[in-house]
Amino acid sequence: MSARALPYRPHNHDTCVTQALTDARTICQDRNVRLTPTRERVLELIWQSHKPLGAYDVLAQLSDDGHNAAPPTVYRALDFLQQNGLVHRIASLNAFIGCTHTGEHHTGMFLICQGCGNVLELTAPSVSGAIKVAAEAESFALDDVTLEIAGLCPRCQSEQDETGAPGNE
Amino acid sequence: MSARALPYRPHNHDTCVTQALTDARTICQDRNVRLTPTRERVLELIWQSHKPLGAYDVLAQLSDDGHNAAPPTVYRALDFLQQNGLVHRIASLNAFIGCTHTGEHHTGMFLICQGCGNVLELTAPSVSGAIKVAAEAESFALDDVTLEIAGLCPRCQSEQDETGAPGNE
DNA sequence: GAAAAGTTTGCAACATTATAACATTTCCGA
């Protein structure tokens, strides 16, 4: 899948969303699963924000569309998207974000900025490796890794230096 | 603080709880904060299980005590215990567990068994180090790390081999 | 040792996040 810009850097986000949707269609076709209109719209809504979106935020936006949606609609779409590696759930935020490493087999590692709320997904083989070694040392059979790092992104660090308070994009 | 047995291994858990409470009293005295009866009881309830306990589980047990408790009582006690490093919240489970590394400055790493539900807290400097390096590479100022690993503990792996299904202690 | 100030708890209501259960519709292959 195509590379994408860091959320910290200015970029044409429309393109970024369009690309994500195109990738998603390809992936679903390859996997022979159905990216239905609801699922696609949910994915789009999530991608339109670099900040994680709560299930009820998605629900509200679907309602704005005129879609007569209830919670299960959203949760089912999110489950589907997660299972197909198109979005990640951030456990520490109860929120969802578009996966920027679709296709690759990866252990998501998320840098969550407490200032602006943006989240950057990383793949750090050295971290995954160290985790694997540590788990093996305990004879623990690793299945799923949740790694979420809260802190300040570069931009919010400098804003804080200037104003004494983190920014809010 | 004193070393404690792995949850996977048989041990005298009463002693283990007593020790945790003794340690907690010392820590609170040193830090000049108040380990009130409610807070102490909540800590005890959490320690009595090696499995993470939900806030409402704690609440139910307080009610069994005859304590006339409401959710804020429990959440406030849990906040206090967390702030003083006596318990950890496991975000992926919405549950709490006693900290086995009180006193040490550490990045908790949790091995969560999907079979028996036990959780082992580890400190792995190689993992913390790799995370720190990865965050620095993005100029990200790290504040708090959530690292939770789901899988199977050694015991549940062997049970699964024998029976085809994970055990439930 | 009494009043003031700060901390902790009680309590009621409410907000947010997530799921269950079952009916209905849509899709797709035979």
Add this chain to the structure above:
DNA sequence: TCGGAAATGTTATAATGTTGCAAACTTTTC
């Protein structure tokens, strides 16, 4: 075009977490 599987709609409810204010208790200060 029919029949089964997948997806969605709908209603209700469960599970988790918070706000706001008043009362009780502790510590400090005079």
